[in-house]
Amino acid sequence: MGNKAMYDVLLIEDDPGDAGLVRIAMRRSHYSCRLHHVADGGEAMAFLRRHGSHEQAPRPDLILLDLNLPGRSGHEVLEEIRGDSLFRAIPVVILSTSGADRDIKKAYSLGASSYVAKPMDVEAFTAAIHSIEDFWFGTAQLPA
Amino acid sequence: MDTVGTLPLWGAMFGGGLGLLPAALMGWAVRDANSSGTLAAIGLVTVLMGCGLGLMAGRAFRHRLKAAAAARAGRLEDIYEDAVQRARALLSNAERVAQLGSSERQLETGQSAWSDGFFAILGLDPEQCQPSSTRFLDCVHPADRAAIEAVMAKAVQEGRRVEEYFRIIRPDGEIRILHGRAEVGRDEQGKAVRLDSIIQDVTERKRLEDELDGLIRELWRSNEELEQFAYVASHDLRQPLRVVGSYVSLMEEELQGSLNDDTQEYMTFVRDGVRRMDRLITDLLTYSRVGRTSTDQLVSMAKAAESAVTDLQFEIEDAGATIHATGDPPMVMGDQSEMERLFQNLIGNAIKYRRPNQPPEVMIHYEDQGDAWRISVSDNGIGIPPEHAERVFGIFQRLHARNEFEGTGVGLAIAKKIVERHGGVIKVEPRETNDGTTLTFSWPKMRAPVDAS
CATH class of the missing domain: 1.10.287 (Helix Hairpins)
Incomplete structure (x- = not known):
């Protein structure tokens, strides 16, 4: 399935519970994904720039970004990613508990590729992750 | 005055003339007697007596006339004085009550005149202070002085009304806040001749x-x-x-x-x-x-109710509910989605709190009450006991066990907040029969929406 044999997904999420749910959902999907999990914006930028322990980090095909992060907010991290010409082309999907208008508007205006509110129950959560994969790895064309 | 002044003379002449009459009569009566010398003497005496009497009468009359005229003139003067004083008192009272003071400055001579109120506001004694614009500026707080000077100059130069808030320092050191207004006064030719100003003590108001x-x-x-x-x-x-x-x-x-x-x-x-x-x-x-993200505009209540019914389609079909509307649904100022939610909560409750084995019947009624619309939503459900009529609008207030009716107890609290934000009132109508619930809410017709943003 998909154009690539393996997709690298960078998950920026501080809640290990939610990160676990994403991992479980991806494990159950029919795409082959490697999930790279970082817990805050600083580590995310280090991963993208291959700093420190992330020397071997691959360039992600897709970034899943939580808004509610410790320190720099998800919006700020998004702004930083979009401000860097090296990473500007990577699709960033916001995964957030917030369904607040202002969060959604702000995310899109900062260049989010799409905004997904985390569903309450696990089935819906898994389905949401699967539909993200279906769209970005199946339907959409990603930059090479 | 001339006529009055010559009165004694006229009196003497008249009196003399009168004296002549008895003298002539006597002369005629005793003309045969050889006593012409005596007669002449008597005649002269009567004439002189007449003159004297006339002179005295004239004098007395003149005095009386003079006194009367003086009294008349005095009264006029008094009346005039009275009127001026009353007008001054009136102005002074008005200025005191309004905490106002007025001044005028002749542009040509630079001479200033201040009203009692003007002195009073500045805390100055009219007896010991010569009004002038310099004296006035001395009273102004040093930090505001330049601005006031500039604004007064502008009023004169540009010939338009100016106003300014500024502070003064009274002789006792108290700082007061004044509102001053000044305007150029003109003569018949339209030439600027005066600078008319008023000051008002607004310290309390400002506070x-x-x-x-x-x-x-x-x-x-x-x-x-x-x-x-x-x-x-x-x-x-x-x-x-x-x-x-x-x-x-x-x-x-x-x-x-x-x-x-x-x-x-x-x-x-x-x-x-x-x-x-x-x-x-x-x-x-x-x-x-509620109220944070709302945008008030002209919305149709009929549409809002329809949209609520559409959203409740599942519940309506599940309960076999029927919904009727009577009266003319109005167009009102409000937030579309809030109004939809309001209907949704009210109709939703009407369906939810139904009697077992009795399909809910919901009646929406619109009524024009002049300055407001009155909308009622009635049902044939379990009703609300009168003692809970207030409580149901409280947040997280529930009247039923969870296994009877699901819910968080926020629905009517939201409805109340929406109605009140739009200036209306919501309440549970007292039950006339033991049947169902009637909730009414009012929606004012003309109202500037509360800006909640």
């Missing part, structure tokens, strides 16, 4: 305004804090909740088949608790958001 500003700022701050709280609640409370719910489901999945009746029930309780908690949080959020 109250500052107090009000402070309160408004405080209100804004606490409002913003509340919004922040609601926002945080939506994230930070729901996030762990979702994790709990999700992992319980995953556990349940993993343990499929190895759960006994008890443990299966525990799982159900956990999941149910999570679901309820989530509803509470979302409802609380909805409640706190």
Whole structure:
């Protein structure tokens, strides 16, 4: 399935519970994904720039970004990613508990590729992750 | 005065003439007697007596006339004085009550005149102070002096009305806040001749305004804090909740088949608790958001009610409910989505709190009450006991056990908040029969929407 044999997904999420749910959902999907999990914006930028322990980090095909992060907010991290010409082309999907208008508007205006509110129950959560994969790895064309 | 002055002369002449008459009569009566010398003497005496009497009468009359004229003139003067004094008192009282003072300055000579009120506001004694614009500027707070001087110069140069708030320092050191206005006064040819000014002591008003500003700022701050709280609640409370719910489901999945009746029930309780908690949080959020994201415009109540009915389609079909509307649904100022929610909550309640085995009948009635619309939503359900008529609008207030009727107790609190934000009132109508509930709300026709943004 998909154009690539393996997709690298960078998950920026501080809640290990939610990160676990994403991992479980991806494990159950029919795409082959490697999930790279970082817990805050600083580590995310280090991963993208291959700093420190992330020397071997691959360039992600897709970034899943939580808004509610410790320190720099998800919006700020998004702004930083979009401000860097090296990473500007990577699709960033916001995964957030917030369904607040202002969060959604702000995310899109900062260049989010799409905004997904985390569903309450696990089935819906898994389905949401699967539909993200279906769209970005199946339907959409990603930059090479 | 001339006529009056010559009165004694005229009197003497008249009196002399009168004296001649007895002299002539006597002369005629005794003309045969050889006593012409005596006669002449008597005649002369009577004439002189007449003159004397006439002179005296004239003098007395003149005095009386003079006194009368003086009295008349004096009265006029008094009346004039009176009127001037009364006008001054009136002006002075008006200025005192309004805390106003006025002044005029002749542009040609630079001479100034101040009213009593003007002196009083500056705290100066009219007896000991010569009005002048320099004297006035001396009273102005040094920090405001340049601005006042400039604004007065502008009034003269540009010939238009100016106004300014400024501070003065009274001789006793008290600082007062004044509002001053000045305008050029012109003569018949339109030439600027005077600078007319009034000053008003607004210290109290300013203090109250500052107090009000402070309160408004405080209100804004606490409002913003509340919004922040609601926002945080939506994230930070729901996030762990979702994790709990999700992992319980995953556990349940993993343990499929190895759960006994008890443990299966525990799982159900956990999941149910999570679901309820989530509803509470979302409802609380909805409640706190009423008025925050709203945009008031002309909206159709009929459309709002229709849209609510569409959203409730599942519940309506499930309960076999019928919904009727009577009267003319108005166009009103309000927020579309809030109005939809209002109808949704009211109609939703009417369907939810139904009697067993009796399909709900919901009646919406629109009524024009002159300055407001009155909308009632009635049903044939279980009704609200009169003692709870107030309570139902409180947040998280529930009248029924959870196993009877599901809910968080926020629906009517939201409805109340929406109605009140639009200037209306919502209440439970007292029951005439034992049948159902009637909720009415009013919606004012003309109203500047409260800006909640």
